[in-house]
Amino acid sequence: MTSRLAIVIRAAGYVLLALVFCGMVFEFAGYSAPAMFRSIAEGAFLSPRALMSTLRWTLPMFIIALGVIVSFRAGYFNIGAQGQFYLGAIGAAFAAEALAGVHPLVFIPAVVVSAVICGTLWALWPGWLRVRFGTDEVITTLMANFIAAILLSYVTSGPLKDPSGTGQSSSSRPLAAIYRISDSGGLSPTILAVAAVTGLCVWLLVNRTAFGVLSGLVGRNPTMMRWQGASLSRIGLVSFAVAGALAGLAAGLEVLGPNGRIVSGFLPAHGFTAVLIALVSGLSVGAAAWVSLFFGGLSAAALYLPVMAGLPAAAIAIINAAITLFITARNGVLTDWLTRTMIRRERAS
């Protein structure tokens, strides 16, 4: 446990370094760094409104990050959370379209299940290619993101197009109010409860099941596990499936809650931020909750900056990018993982 804590503290140190670096970038770009950070803090944490907004963005990213953690722990660098989220959203929207009119107690679970199934399937095909043919999951899951984004565009401007849509981005018909589990502010006890229960379930999966221990061993040394007689492909597929299912779940909640429909290109980077959350939290479920809150705050600030403070929202993109750089460049999760994977693949070929 202490070593986990050390990992998190070290990660926090790198985040701090990244922020210092960003401050320098802001100064060079002609903005006052203290003013910039103050505005970001205002947009993220310094008012009840900001906190609500932060939490709204935290929850979906937290749920997605939980899935990413499961696949990373097993040694699979599934960076396709964004696409799995989109497919989940498409699944939710189709279910919503088909079930319009049924009782909310049937409707809501059915939509969620459909979202989870679609998210899972979208994670399973790269997973299957990986365990069956050794296809690099970094490439396939990354490319699957683009395919998913295009599918979303197609669905919202084709089969599920809202005819009354006005324009900027295509979207599906909005859900009836009785089917919504939150208003467009995005926070509701239901969503909060689902996120908490999901967090607990993943914690149990990782820490209190055979799968948790075995997938961790596979992630660190698949060769050793082969010699123990483990079925690597089974553990791998389960890991991919959990990742896809949770991204799908987040998408289902998003469709039923804050968005109330699917929109082409909505939440465009949150699946990637979830990958970042998983890395910064050192693949620990508990730490992921706090890290999600931090990145949720940045997401809230990204909306606040241009509107309220007249500052460019790109500042948040710079911060995210800097944190990614600093976290991945350190001698830690990613570099370890890369060397291991390279060795593993060399042996396999």
Next chain:
Amino acid sequence: MPQAAMEGMVDALRCTGVSVSYGDVRALADVSVGFAPGRIHAVVGQNGAGKTTFARVCAGLVAPRTGQVTIAGRPIATGDVSRSRRAGIEMVHQSFALPPSFTVAEAMEYGATGSQMFTRGALQRRWAAHLEEVGVKVRPGQRIRDLPVETQQGVEIARALVTRARVLILDEPTAVLSPEGVERLGERLRRLRQAGVTLLVILHKIREVMALAETVTVLRGGRLIEAVRETHGISGDDIARAIIGAEASGRQGADTLAAIGAEEAPTAPRQGSATAAPSLPPVLSIDGINAKAGFGGPQLHAVDLKVGAGEIVGIAGVEGNGQRTLVDVLAGLVDVESGTITLAGRDVTRQGLLERRRGGMRIVPFERNQEGLSLGSSLWRNWAARDLLRLGLFRGIRPAQLQRLCRDALKQWDVRFHSVEQTAGSLSGGNAQKTILAREVDADARLLIAAQPTRGLDIGATGFVWRSLQALRQRGAGVLLISSDLDELFDIADRVVVFASGRNVGEFTAPYDRAAIGMAMTGGVR
């Protein structure tokens, strides 16, 4: 040639007092030897004898702790490849280092010094002459990956010669060649010698030493045993004895056992075993197994092997003669082409490793740190893997309970650790091996496959491993012990089966005839 004659008195390559240590392991101890120019010298020894380290020191790839390397009378800075290359030493590695997607000409250019821009055609013309001169029949435009292994080796040699090397070191060049290929390699070497190149060839098989080399140098345990003996003045038997260490071995074995406090004398290692063996069916029976090569070593040809209950069967052989494939096949990680594997009376040929493990198979794999343990994971996770896999993926576990069980097991196996949460990578080699044994030797173990279980261990840990194997035998389990240390096999195995080129070439029982086993191992005629 005249120049070589003039230099006649000066060794082409000389090492003085060279010692190399890897951590606590001494790879070379005070080796001093000189190689005359314009001749073909063989360097032989068992695995771990220090041959490759020696070659790497000469080529500047490894910096010795002490000692000096002299090329044609001039000392060179050790551990500096580019200086060694400039001084005229090149090395052809055991596993080829040419980029597979390159054409032959590109690979040549890659080995050359200096860089210029060439068109593809110019590049190929530039190297066609060189290939011709070295006698490698290949078109410069062909890609490396399309070439047969023997030609690749030829290209590798040609590549090593682009800088006009004076001394060429070949690390086990015959390992990848067919018998006819070995003959052609011999011609190639003799032609190079004619051109004035001094050749240093690392070899395993005595037959090849006799066929290829003019002198032989023997290393054993990092020490120089024979220095540059003329091959026509020494018999294959003598070389085998020098490699394996015949005369000292009996006493050495006794000393070893005395030092570790084992109760059994080496002369009577089989007490209580022979009586049990015939009545029970064998724990392991392999019948007519053919298998393609795994990651290391040749394929298996019609291998028959039995391990009885309460019996330790040793597999002897020069490394890379099918032992690795045998273990892969037994673990079910490499498919057999034909034949059957029977574990405790049940045919497991088509079963996966998990099924075989359920049937009582346990494995101490070759690579302790890769295949045996997950070094980055905690001790209790490493230990619990065996039982958790049998449990099923989604069963709940209680880590505290597993940690307690693991703590007890490790203590029982005398592993020195401070917490079950510490990583396996923080253990010493001996403690790591004990941890593996603690996991693999449980009450349900019926057959233990122990692959080089004592390699790299100190004498105390070695004794511990031996006593564990003997305890297993006492309990009626079978043990298959793969070892390249003959003394170890003689001391604790009830039978020794010799592997050469993926075949079971002979079976021996005590009293062991060291010379006969040595000849069988090295492919000599019995």
